[in-house]
Amino acid sequence: MLAGLILGPQLFNLREVLSRKLSWDPALDGNGPLRGLSVCGNIMLAFLMTVKISRRLAFNNGWLPIVIGVLSFIVPFLGGFCVRNLHTDNIDPQYLSPSKVLAERTVVISSQSSILLPTVVHFLSELKILNSELGRLVLSASLINDIFASIVSIVAYLAGTYKNISPMTAYRDLIAVIILILVVFCVLRPVVEWIVERTPEGKPVADVYVHAAVLSVIASAAYTTFFNMKYLLGPFLLGLIIPEGPPIGSALEAKYEALTMNVLTPISITFSTMRCDVMKIVYQYDDIGYNIFLMLFTGVLKMLTGLVPCLYCKIPLKEAIAASLLLCSKSFSEIFLYESTFDDSYISQATYTFLIACALINSGIIPTALAGLYDPKRKYVGYQKKNIMNLKPNSDLRILTCVHKPENISAAISFLQLLPSTIVVTVLHLVKLVGKIVPVVISHHSKSKRVVTNSYIHTAHLAFSQLESVTMTMFTALTHENLMHDEICKLALEQVASIIIVPSGRKWTIDGTFESEDEAIRRLNESLLQSASCSIGILVDRGQFSLRGTRRYEINVGVIFIGGKDDREALSLVKKMKHNPRVNITVIRLISSREIESTNWDYILDHEVLEDLKDTDATNCIAYTERIVAGGPEVATTVRSLSEDYDLMVVGRDHGMASPDFDGLKEWIELPELGVIGDLLAARDLDSRVNVLVVQQQQQT
Structure with a gap:
């Protein structure tokens, strides 16, 4: 992220001042190959992360993660919309039109309401609390939130298309999504199950099936892009039908995870942050103060939606606060979300830079706070005597x-x-x-x-x-x-x-x-x-x-x-x-x-x-x-x-x-x-x- 910010337009602005020879022609800026690699990295990361998550996780941990997952989206989303229209009179209409201001604030509210699964997995893995009780709770809640947010996003997009473009386009895109879901779950899922049954136990799956799965992922991303949907929707759905672990899940990890995590994802992050322009926040962004308030307001609401249910279930205060902080964490996955909204012209470059900077600050603060709040070993240290010497005479x-x-x-x-x-x-x-x-x-x-x-x-x-x-x-x-x-x-x-x-x-x-x-x-x-x-x-x-x-x-x-x-x-x-x-x-x-x-x-x-x-x-x-x-x-x-x-x-x-x-x-x-x-x-x-x-x-x- 820091490398991308350094290599961004502010560096090119300095070169332009010094040499006045820099060309801003998109065909000559050399970013085309980087853009292609960045998109491939986003697609493979979303697919592999979805494959690695157990589908039973979301509904096998009781009602608490379901409540947290749903409330953590609804409460900040509705709360943000209640204050979205305030303080719009001071914005210069020559810089941002009222409709553009509301669109940008909607993006801020939506991003604060969502919990992206790869981000949570990344933080839990770094802190080595992935399979602690806290880790399982947060992971389950984030998966529920992610699914719920995806459904709301699709519905909102179709409603916007129906209103602003044409009803026929909205109906076409809706039918395209339904066809994709039916093909994935009614056609491809039985094929995947047949491959698993056909592979002898303990033997690796044939390479042709692994490569076919990756080609299907790329094809699904192209399909959803053609019908004006987010290109990550197809990889996400395909990831849901691939069983985690051997034979297919482990084969995909062995062949593609190193390339994705060590090459494609760093390129994606660097390219996304290269598109930031820090100077535009300082000189052109009149709405930054209110967007900071909006981000803090929705963040507090989101923390409360995690904190209150945890305390109600008698989870210790420090662990409840740690769970709430994890629900508010931001990292590289949010960068890809911001880039997608920037490409669709929902936000300006100044807002895009502001959101990237917030994600960078968040990714530095949250792990430090969590390290001080939560020690997973406390779950296992004995306060009661559980040894043989102190067993009661008639106890088993x-x-x-x-x-x-x-x-x-x-x-x-x-x-x-x-x-x-x-x-x-x-x-x-x-x-x-x-x-x-x-x-x-x-x-x-x-x-x-x-x-x-x-x-x-x-x-x-x-x-x-x-x-x-x-x-x-x-x-x-x-x-x-x-x-x-x-x-x-x-x-x-x-x-x-x-x-x-x-x-x-x-x-x-x-x-x-x-x-x-x-x-x-x-x-x-x-x-x-x-x-x-x-x-x-x-x-x-x-x-x-x-x-x-x-x-x-x-x-x-x-x-x-x-x-x-x-x-x-x-x-x-x-x-x-x-x-x-x-x-x-x-x-x-x-x-x-x-x-x-x-x-x-x-x-x-x-x-x-x-x-x-x-x-x-x-x-x-x-x-x-x-x-x-x-x-x-x-x-x-x-x-x-x-x-x-x-x-x-x-x-x-x-x-x-x-x-x-x-x-x-x-x-x-x-x-x-x-x-x-x-x-x-x-x-x-x-x-x-x-x-x-x-x-x-x-x-x-």
Whole structure:
């Protein structure tokens, strides 16, 4: 935008003053190719953005976004029209005729009433709150507003054509729009569905269909332009019938998004802003003061239409204000709208420049205000205790288990089989989002006709269903890699989970040989440790756990207890296994040879937990032993030797003030998300088949 303003007429005016050789002949100004690329960029951007939006989004979030979406258009629009005719006597009729003044004010009111979807998506993506609850609300409301505004725009255009041009032209354009809608939804939509059904699951769609879709988009833009409609109407309608995600949506993204976002869209923005002339605002724009008032007045009305319904639904004040600001955001999409009205001679160049400048200022202020108002992590930070240690005696243990790949399934089932039958399990299959913007969570209890996940998830559903006397629900989350932790935290909050079990990023073969490390899973686990609303368990499977976890084998479970809330949480989890006849539990307490202050609060709690263990549980169910260690090397040696005696080791991630001997070990840690002891047990060079569960208790503010 800034580059376009710099390269605009004000630069050419300076050159003209200096050289007086500049030609203003449109045929010689060299803007024809830029104009063509700009239009192509607008068309492809509108199409791709529409494809990436889930059609179920608008009506699956309750009545609140529908109310906000409709009111955010109607209230500013009607409010603006109530004051549109004021203060027209001071305008010089030689500069602007009264009808031109009213037309320009109508454009200002309409632009302030509309919420363009690409702008909202852009802001939400930049702020990384796309799949937060606030992001979903605003995205849904903006989609409703966009559809409603498009309908009103078409009706207004046809009414104006009927009145000012001729009834026959209006009827012709109306019939053309109806034909376009019928062709898109009654002819092209079945063709698209046939292509999806014809493409084998997991295979890419044929390139000919992808290129045909893009050619259809360009043809639809030409069709709507021929019949005097906005050229973006055709791409918008075609985008609605293309299913998001694989096979077509992801193929379109792979082939055309980089070109559109990195080349065509910057050219479009630069070309549009090059048409601004800042000097005309200063010297020729008599109506600027009232247009500023009109923009502020309609903006306040728009904010109130978002703020009041949110507060009525008991949304926190800061989040309600953030939602209202997002509804008022302006960016590159508005520039294309202003350019279209400028091309149709509804506004002068001075008004066009004023609107572009307002969009530029808005795009700088809104993100700064939002960053200070809204922190998506606040949705997940726990104010109530949601951990295993604080569960009531007769309460069910609620677990959220995450799986990324087929090998995660058997390890998760083997672990869940060790726990009592009174557990409620939620299984979340995580799929990296490709080909759409809006994250989607699918319940596998719902009767969905569309297959949106890999085929092995059906096998996983059957495998988890074999758990006896366990209440089980299953979901698939399609989301961006860097936002997966948000989806996990949101589901854990909804399911009131006490602990989330996630796989480690390290993978071993079935014979115990180290195979690979997934950095993306490691980053996800680190994000979860910082933002989850409950306890976290990271499961390290060395390849044998799924075999030993079957009901034919006894499982030896060891707990290394040093101290701290994470160790207490790990012990509380293992105590849930004591009634399983296949499980042999041993608690090994490592005691530092150095003195620890006995008045330390963690030390007191550790002492109480262990005394309770000795009094009530240290029978045939749980064995208890103590070892004294002096220094980091002895801790490492002891932990490595213990790994040979157990099938599963459960350890805490952090040990608080009870770990003075770890100072030397922390310098060599490879996997900080596992803590010192977990890192030792998950080391590549450890010659052991032991599987590890690293537990972190819920982080509370």
